[in-house]
Amino acid sequence: NKIPKIYFYTTACMWALYYLKETKFDVLGLFKGLLKITKIKNNNTRNKLSHQSMNYLQKVEARLWY
Helix, strand or coil, X not given: CCCCHHHHHHHHHHHHHHHHHHCCCCHHHXXXXXXXXXXXXXXXXXXXXXXXXXXXXXXXXXXXXX
């Protein structure tokens, strides 16, 4: 059981909003950061999580927004 992609996208959006809030809406800095992220090579493999792990993350209300 992999962490659903919805968690990645919603968490990324929340961090982007947090960044904008903390930098008084530095949109240029946000786009520079996103550009750097897109240049990272995607050679990492996704590891499967057990159902127990996913249940734990939901139980402790980990940063899994959606």
